[in-house]
Amino acid sequence: MSWPVNIGLAAERSGVSAKMVRHYESLGLLPRVQRTDSGYRQYTAADVHTLCFIKRSRDLGFSMAEITELVGLWQNRRRASSSVKRIAQKHVDELTQRIEAMQSMQRTLSGLLHCCQGDERPDCPILDDLAGRH
Amino acid sequence: MSWPVNIGLAAERSGVSAKMVRHYESLGLLPRVQRTDSGYRQYTAADVHTLCFIKRSRDLGFSMAEITELVGLWQNRRRASSSVKRIAQKHVDELTQRIEAMQSMQRTLSGLLHCCQGDERPDCPILDDLAGRH
């Protein structure tokens, strides 16, 4: 496996782009980066593991601020699981709200789409709705 | 009703902030704005109606690019309703995709939340999952 690895391999193995790896570092999300004499970043297996953690968290929709907290809890052996659960519950609640908002849009639009002939004529219930249907 | 009105009243009546009214103008989304000698923008009833159209479109989740098209179609008497329907259908499809992606996150997180005790102990299936559940 040849550890440590350059940023390119760390990116490939974690699924995070090299660009984002540097960005996360600038946010203080990655603990510390060893460098070669010429300045190349060197990633250990543990570093790549942290990157994978961040990737998985992003894939689940957590914000960078939330991920910062989660990484901190992950690396803190004296954490309370309630702290993690609180963050996750808040995120799920936000997801629920956003989903409901989008479903509401979707319902309205689906109804309008159903009414619209979609032919060459200009009459269009979608535009009528957007114009305030008066 | 006293037309035309300043940007503040136009904003209040349309539900769009004055800031955004200026922004939409800079995007070319509002046709033309009359000005007083001192440079104040003057909005007619038709202008406010257009702002309401934009507001309603934003509330339904359309992007500014899509709204630019929709406003153009709205003001074009020779439009084909199929053009409108195509835009709306594409938007609904995108909404569907985003909703499904978020529901997938929600399902995963809900399962993890259900497993997490949320107490003072450090053991946490949520963190285990983020860390790659190995």
Add this chain to the structure above:
DNA sequence: CTTGACCTTACCATCGTGGCAAGGATGAGA
């Protein structure tokens, strides 16, 4: 004439990501 509410433009911040540019490092083949 002052005061306060309104208007003007212009710039910066958000959030997460991508792109580009200019330059250094490294390693493989000629």
Add this chain to the structure above:
DNA sequence: TCTCATCCTTGCCACGATGGTAAGGTCAAG
């Protein structure tokens, strides 16, 4: 050893839609 491709470095700009703030002009009521 020279060269070239590929990698790495930093730094800046962009997105989309919105908010904030600052510095200044305008207007109407007191």
